[in-house]
Amino acid sequence: MSNPSPLTALVGIIASSVQALESAYSQQGAAFPSLDEPYSPGPLNNDATVAATTRLIVAAAHQLIATVREPLETIHDYAPGMYMSASLGLVTDINVPEVLKDAPTGLHVDAIAEKVEVDSGKLARVMRYLATRHVFKEVSPDVFANNRVSSVLVKAHPLEELKTNKVTKYVGATGAAIVGHITDEGLTSAPFIIDYIRDSPKDALAPFNLAYKTKATLWDWYEEPGNEWRGLRFATAMTGGGERFPPTIFTEGFDWKSLKEGSIVVDVGGSVGSVTFAIASAFPHLKYIVQDLAKVVDDPGQKFWQERSPQSISSGAVTLQAHSFFDPQPVKNAAVYFMRLVLHDWPEDTCIAILKHLRAAAGPSSKLIIFDMLMPYACPDPAGGPPPPPAPLLANLGIAIGGFITAVDLQMLNFFNGQERTLKQFITLGAATGWKFEAVNPGPLAALVFSTV
Structure with a gap:
């Protein structure tokens, strides 16, 4: 019997996965959520099997579309992607999801426009563009309502407060903060990726610097007068982004039980210490040092620990230490130095300097965990890796997995000239700084373990 055609194989993946998804919900006595209804957490939101099944459907559906339609139609879909960013940025900025929050049957665009104080004709065009792509629903001509997708953009404060208080507008609203950050700083900087890669300007750290005509890093720019609210929005977005990574990534990514009582673990660039909190809660026999800039550990860091585990600070089990990882590492011979989502924010030469500081401080038995x-490659990795998905899916499941990380990779390029790395690139980076690769524990965040010998 011959193998099925790519089209038949993709349809088969979708059909069998949809059946499995509906069966999982049926076993919970629930129906799969409707696209037309606002989002609310369900009983299977964090189910790993359901998540894997969903990724197969998404990967196969996108690949099926790319396979069956004319190539030029695909290009016509992808090239104007900036209009999606601009449209999402607009409705988030002027608070359209909030206007529709209490109008489940929808509002005429004239009424929406009056509340958000923009031209109704132009707003209708933006709303229809989004509804055509399943963000909002056009329930009748020029009448729009929130749906499952648009409802995640609703912010946490009343509409009138959102209009008058720009500084706290995005606090408590992860979805809106992510969109605001990407469609403001990101969208402004993205066109300069062309100049940055093509011309390799020597006086610009990243496309962001070309766009905003600044020599400051994004971090320093956020602290300039007038940009503080953007910094707060970014922090909100990153807090929400961090929630996609469960604590088990950190508690199970390394054999912490193998460390002797009182061994020192250093959280390098650890912000307030949320990862240390997860590890210390599970492995209290160790001593922890959370390092970040003074403005982070002295106020928000102290508050974080006083609210969650004040005894950890008072007993000395956890120490908050002001330190920049651009400077020599003051803690010598620690059992473990670890970093979470630090290296992707910096150019290669900066990453080398950071890791060399840690290597100079390390002892013979010290470990580095990144x-x-x-x-992931979009093709099979000759060096091995996880089992491949069913044919003919891309090795990285296309938009379902690779879509997110490749987008983040370009964002790192856009803002910092940073990058997301393959396993081979991490191993090479370690070797260039005196760290020998030992093992990797894969997952949404991989745990890469290095030793000094």
């Missing part, structure tokens, strides 16, 4: 995303 918690970071691994860039």
Whole structure:
């Protein structure tokens, strides 16, 4: 019997996966959520099997579309992607999802426009563009309502407060903060990727610097007068982004039980210490040092620990230490130095300097753990890796997995000239700084373990 055609194979993946998905919901006595209804957490939101099944459907559906339609139609779909960014940025900025929050049957665009104080004719065009792509629903001509997708953009504050208080507008609203950040700083900087890669300007750290005509890093730019609210929005977006990574990534990514009582673990660039909190809660026999800039550990860091585990600070089990990883590492011979989502924010030469500081401080038995995303190839990896998905799906499941990390990779390029790395690139980076690769524990964030010998 011959193998099925790619089209038949993709349809088969979709059909069998949809059946499995509906069966999983049926066993919970629930129906799969409707696209037309606002989002609400369900009983299977964090189910790993359901998540894997969903990724197969998404990967196969996107590949099926790319396979069956004319190539030029695909290009016509992808090339104007900036209009999606601009449209999402607009409705988020002027608070359209909030206007529709209490109008489940929808509002006429004239009424929406009056509340958000923009031209109704132009707003209708933006809303129809989004509804055509399943963000909002056009329930009748020029009448729009929130749906499952648009409802995640609703912010946490009343509409009138959103209009008058720009600084706290995005606090508590992860979805809106992510969209705001990407469609503001990101969208402004993205066109300069062309100049940055083509011309290799010597006086610009990243496309962001070309766009905003600044020599400051994004971090320093956020602290300039007038940009503080953007910094707060970014922090909100990253807090929500961090929630996609469960604590088990950190507690199970390394054999912490193998460390002797009182061994020192250093959280390098650890912000307030949320990862240390997860590890210390599971492995209290160790001593922990959370390092970040003074403005982070002195106020929000202290508050974080006082609210969650004040005894950890008072007993000395956890120490908050002001330190920049651009400077020599003050803690010598620690059992473990670890970093979470740090290296992707910096150019290669900066990453080398950071890791060399740690290597100079390390003892013969010290370990380095890098918690970071691994860039998957869109083709099979000759060096091995996880089992491949069913044919003819891409090795990285296309948009379902590779879509997110490749987008983050370009965002790192856009803002910092940073990058997401393949396993091979991490191993090479370690070797260039005196760290020998030992093992990797894969997952949404991989745990890469290095030793000094």
